[in-house]
Amino acid sequence: MSSDAMWSIGELAEQAGVTVKTVRFYSDRGLLPEAGRSGGGHRRYGPDAIDRLRLIRSLRTLDLPVPEVSRVLDREDALEDVIAGQLRELGSQLTVLRWREAALQLLQDCSPEERADRLRLIGGMTTPPSTAALARFWRRWLPPRLPAQVAAAVVDQAVPQPPDDPTPAQVLAFARLHAFVSRPCRADERSQPEAHRATKGYRPAVLYEGLVEAFALAEVPMRAQRSPHDGEALDCFVAAYARSLGARDTADFRRRLSGLLAADPRIDRYWQLVAELKGPSEPTPGAAHDWLCAALDAQAA
Template sequence: MDDDGLLTIGALARRTGLTVKTIRYYSDTGLVPSTDRTAAGYRRYDAEALARLELVCTLRELGLGLDAVRRVLEREESLAEVARAHADALDLQIRTLRRRRAVLRTVAARGTDPEETALMHRLLRLSAEERRQLIEEFLDDTFGTADANPELVALLRSTVPDLPEDPSTDQVTAWVELAELTRDRDFRAAVRRMAAYQAEQRAKGDTTGLHHELTERVRESVAAALAAGTAPDTPAAAAVVADLTARYAEVFDRPDDAALRGWILRRLDVAADPRAEHYWRLLARINGWPAPPELAPVFAWFTAALRAAR
């Protein structure tokens, strides 16, 4: 420091840890102009310039660009405004980096090929709204023109993949599988058949809703039979079938007869595609929900027992 309290550029570099070249650049661009120059042309800086340079260092360490730093120093924008905008930008960058990390972890764990890796990366870049639109397009194509069960359609439209900002490998894998499943032509055709069947039943006066309680009754009864090792073609199975068909007759206000059993069989056959259950299981994995109970073996046993009882 000189006798008049001014710092040479070298002393300023030692104080701040910056290189002389960097300080000279900041001076030349007007961010930290020198206070004066010696007769020999050497730059000198006062305490205000030192404080200004330290602010520049802080803002640069926080990731602000030189233009943003200049706007703060020149009072064109408040530090709070610039900090808020920069924080928002960092949030976006952090989300992007987390998604990239998730893709890389999944690739490392599964050994995916380049095509699947590109698909994962593309799908993870979708916003929440874009993910919702992907499901909406699938539902419009499969349920859009059919007068299907409105409660089911509303449930499907409200249940969309909601990836966390830092998804796990399992969530990434499930999201890729779900996206591929919704684009599968055979699956779409199967869902359209389900929608058409529901529309047919509604045209015949069925407005009974989603039947959660009935499904749970079937699941509990058949699960108990499966746990007991009851074969579908045994008297014990026939008793389970009789109990369940009586419940169907009550829910749908129909006689408990052979026609009802044939109607139940058709209903089970229409809903038998295992990909429909897989759709819900994938959604649960993506959204971090408890896994839904496995119904495929339940309905397979119930179908076999119904056929045997007939």
């Protein structure tokens, strides 16, 4: 250290094991304040500069951006928030890399004839994929003027979240799912269930609020691999239709409902792809609907 108890930029760089250029870089950005200047205008640093410089280097070793390093230096309590933010960002980056790896593996493990089609499917979505197209599909498919809270609950239940660490098969399932929902939407009323038609007397808000609950209840016996049967889930399912029509839940109503649901249009391809994405242990709302209809059919018979 020089006789005036101040470090020159060269002395500080030597003691810290960095270059003069590095010290100047941090000084110019306000991370390493100068304690003063020599008579010749050269930078001088106080005794605490070496510890501050070492802290800066440690933070930069973690790839923290300069503004985040500045936050930590200015506020002692900022380090925890900065670390949490960096971990979130790193997690997002790792998810991107895992999706890319699985997509490349998918392309590597197929025949040349399949590769062009799979490449087209993968190219139609972002990496990692967004669920926005799926949510739009459901908001178009649902009856108009459905209360926002009910629509949000249906969409949340129907739209699967992409896994953070997908297999190649899951990448393919999501790519196909994205392509399925991105096709032009048909306006043909016959593609909509009876409950969507204003002339049929349903109250869709009442119906869909009840269906969200019924599907959730059905997941319990489905996970236990129980066959379709009477019980709370089926009662909730039928009650949703009965309330929406202002009808009573009777044996005759259940028989008629069984026939109506059997004639409704279906979007089985969507639920098949969701099942491929989520895996066999996770029931989908589509599978729950089929399970409940099977229970209703058995009872009606």
